[in-house]
Amino acid sequence: MKKKQATIIDIAKALKLSPSTVSKALKNHPDFSSETKKLVTDLAKKLNYEPNIIAVNLRNQTTNTIGVIIPEIIHFFFSTIIAGIEEVAYQNGYHVMFCQSNESYEKEVLDIKALIDHRVDGILVSFSKETTNFDHFIKAKERNTPIVFFDRITKTIDASNVIVEDYQGARKATEHLLDQGCKRIAHLDLASTNNLNTSRERLNGYLDVLKEHHLTPEQEYDQDCGDSKEEGYKCTKILLQLPNPPDGIFANNDLVACGAIQAIKEAGLSIPQDVAIVGFSNWQISEMTEPKLSTISQPGMEMGRVAARLLIDEMRNKEKVTQYKTKILPTELIIRGSSLKK
Amino acid sequence: MKKKQATIIDIAKALKLSPSTVSKALKNHPDFSSETKKLVTDLAKKLNYEPNIIAVNLRNQTTNTIGVIIPEIIHFFFSTIIAGIEEVAYQNGYHVMFCQSNESYEKEVLDIKALIDHRVDGILVSFSKETTNFDHFIKAKERNTPIVFFDRITKTIDASNVIVEDYQGARKATEHLLDQGCKRIAHLDLASTNNLNTSRERLNGYLDVLKEHHLTPEQEYDQDCGDSKEEGYKCTKILLQLPNPPDGIFANNDLVACGAIQAIKEAGLSIPQDVAIVGFSNWQISEMTEPKLSTISQPGMEMGRVAARLLIDEMRNKEKVTQYKTKILPTELIIRGSSLKK
DNA sequence: TTGAAAGCGCTAACAA
DNA sequence: TTGTTAGCGCTTTCAA
Numbered sequence A, B: 001m002k003k004k005q006a007t008i009i010d011i012a013k014a015l016k017l018s019p020s021t022v023s024k025a026l027k028n029h030p031d032f033s034s035e036t037k038k039l040v041t042d043l044a045k046k047l048n049y050e051p052n053i054i055a056v057n058l059r060n061q062t063t064n065t066i067g068v069i070i071p072e073i074i075h076f077f078f079s080t081i082i083a084g085i086e087e088v089a090y091q092n093g094y095h096v097m098f099c100q101s102n103e104s105y106e107k108e109v110l111d112i113k114a115l116i117d118h119r120v121d122g123i124l125v126s127f128s129k130e131t132t133n134f135d136h137f138i139k140a141k142e143r144n145t146p147i148v149f150f151d152r153i154t155k156t157i158d159a160s161n162v163i164v165e166d167y168q169g170a171r172k173a174t175e176h177l178l179d180q181g182c183k184r185i186a187h188l189d190l191a192s193t194n195n196l197n198t199s200r201e202r203l204n205g206y207l208d209v210l211k212e213h214h215l216t217p218e219q220e221y222d223q224d225c226g227d228s229k230e231e232g233y234k235c236t237k238i239l240l241q242l243p244n245p246p247d248g249i250f251a252n253n254d255l256v257a258c259g260a261i262q263a264i265k266e267a268g269l270s271i272p273q274d275v276a277i278v279g280f281s282n283w284q285i286s287e288m289t290e291p292k293l294s295t296i297s298q299p300g301m302e303m304g305r306v307a308a309r310l311l312i313d314e315m316r317n318k319e320k321v322t323q324y325k326t327k328i329l330p331t332e333l334i335i336r337g338s339s340l341k342k
Numbered sequence C: 001t002t003g004a005a006a007g008c009g010c011t012a013a014c015a016a
Numbered sequence D: 001t002t003g004t005t006a007g008c009g010c011t012t013t014c015a016a
Helices: A008-015 A019-026 A034-046 A053-060 A076-091 A105-117 A135-142 A166-179 A197-212 A229-240 A254-266 A300-316 B008-015 B019-026 B034-046 B053-060 B076-091 B105-117 B135-142 B166-179 B197-212 B229-240 B254-266 B300-316
Strands: A065-070 A095-100 A122-125 A147-150 A160-164 A185-188 A248-251 A276-280 A294-296 A326-329 B065-070 B095-100 B122-125 B147-150 B160-164 B185-188 B248-251 B276-280 B294-296 B326-329
Touching: A008 A019, A008 A034, A019 A034, A053 B053, A065 A076, A065 A105, A065 A300, A076 A095, A076 A300, A076 B076, A076 B095, A095 A105, A095 B076, A095 B095, A105 A135, A122 A300, A135 A147, A147 A300, A160 A166, A160 A300, A166 A185, A166 A197, A166 A248, A166 A276, A166 A294, A185 A197, A185 A229, A185 A254, A229 A248, A229 A254, A248 A254, A254 A276, A300 A326, B008 B019, B008 B034, B019 B034, B065 B076, B065 B105, B065 B300, B076 B095, B076 B300, B095 B105, B105 B135, B122 B300, B135 B147, B147 B300, B160 B166, B160 B300, B166 B185, B166 B197, B166 B248, B166 B276, B166 B294, B185 B197, B185 B229, B185 B254, B229 B248, B229 B254, B248 B254, B254 B276, B300 B326
Parallel strands: A065 A095, A065 A122, A122 A147, A147 A160, A160 A326, A185 A248, A248 A276, A276 A294, B065 B095, B065 B122, B122 B147, B147 B160, B160 B326, B185 B248, B248 B276, B276 B294
Antiparallel strands: none
16 A cells, blocks of 8 residues: 655644744754754654655756657767757756757647646757657647757757857868878768758868869769668778779768778778778767778757756756757867878 | 646536546547547547546556566666567556666665565566665565566565576586687686676576586686776776686676776787687677677566566456476677687 | 536645 | 744535
8 A cells, every 4th residue: 555755734734833834944944942952863764754845846946857869879979969968957956857859849839838838947958860840849849848959950940059069070070081181072961861950061171172282073973871770881982883983981970881891891802992981979989990981070968068057057047048059069089090091 | 836737527527427427438438429438539549638547547546557676777788688678568558767776775675665665567677786685575566566577586485586597607608618618717707706696607607617528727726807898998907916826717798808908918918819808798899899899698678678567467367377497598609719728 | 418516736926 | 043934726525
């Protein structure tokens, strides 16, 4: 049978005090007799009293909870972000209510509704690839629930954002390949398959660098490449069969790059002599591949921390937030061999 | 300024009805005039009314929330579990409050307290490596909050469990290496560095198979190996310098195995001819290594699903749970090359 | 078919 | 230093 949890009223009755006295005594209210204070805390401990946060929340109109929506938790990059969010939330006394949209717009809308219903104090979002309509976020903002977007952002909504230097990272990758003597650099990108800022920026960085070097990528280099090892493999295979195959590949991420490595090896070509590779580091695999993969770093943990801090800041200054911030975290080229021709 | 959220009372006033009428109308109570019902729902929509779950929860003494505690979210295996939990929770109308202990006993105790305070309806736990005292879980059980343990379990507490066939998996790995002609099989294990059932079972499976084949591992094979690629590398290096180096390695997990591969290659030995390898698949890297890594599968997503179902079951039958279940999910040997000598 | 009233557990203003 | 009171938003008996 259900054992009832002790309440403030139970303690008050037992001690012939009033509930408010107990409440105050428990939270170390000033100007208070240390005698009753001790009496109360002792009994509370004995009865295993734990405050009912639900009641507190209802009373205080606040939940000390942050809602988080991400596309997929099993994605290593996102899981590091979550770790960072959890760390900062915890340090600041917040809890995390976590939803994954599974890259589905519909699920995302439901998730937002659930978080609003739960009256979370703020929301962190990286929206799904499908999302082009942002009304659900606007609805949350209208309720005065601050939102901070990370990694995937939109100009449609006035809100703070945290991103990494996708454009700069793509530039670094492309420039590095050029430095190594690559002449025909292909980009295994996702830009054509989605409308995410990340993919767009990477594509732009790549194209801009080529342009600055008076190069234009072969028309056929523009492959519709997905997000997986399999897609990377497939696309690279096609690239290598072209009359003018690339001698450098800038892959959207390391899993795609890993597929590319496989295809290159299978074609009897050597890495990096015949084809050099760089990819964005979304998965923790750059050290596992053979050869080790050069990557553009993505500081996921830090992104989570920064996003959480930004959000907590806005939550605490509810009335005063007038200008939203965009934090851009640096990327870095980490050379491990697969791109080093010398 | 804070825009107030519409409440049932607002709707009641506007329509000159009583709050209870509105409440009932909104939830399609039977024997009700469809006229006022429509009136109410229309206004609710217009005012953007969303029920205040906090109030509902306080009133109903339930939160429809599942608390989850895991050691580390960035661990791929755990992130797949979370994905499975979220899927089932969502399907059943539950939300997930998520904590990570960071393998710290202290944090875990705080996490449990936070979940109890929040009055979650049930808790899913994989406890930290440090945890040897289980009082915090007992406290939760005494509050009548059901707990289901997954992956890492304890006999100390009467509760349902979900595990994989660690023992059988270890047997499969060891037997496979023997089948391939390995004579001196080492186990890069964690059993000496922690007291987890998983490590213990794997060690036992390994030892039992050897014993059945009248083999005893060299004394020096017993290395204190941690959980990382670096540790796997370090330990393997030591193993290979022994007068009687192993010709087969059963690694606790694929990251450790990956380190082992590196050490073997560096020693100028070939895989699997000189040393064959099998590891438990905790990270998604078996396809990335060179050669591809043979693994014992661990169905993380399924584990999350099963654990969530078990918990939801207990939550719904609160009074009736008399016998706790232990679900054991099968493991499988997946051969990819690093262990195939022929 | 609708309404009144009580109460979930806690807190904060105000009073004593 | 302690108590009274009201109320957060909702639901659920019971009465009209």
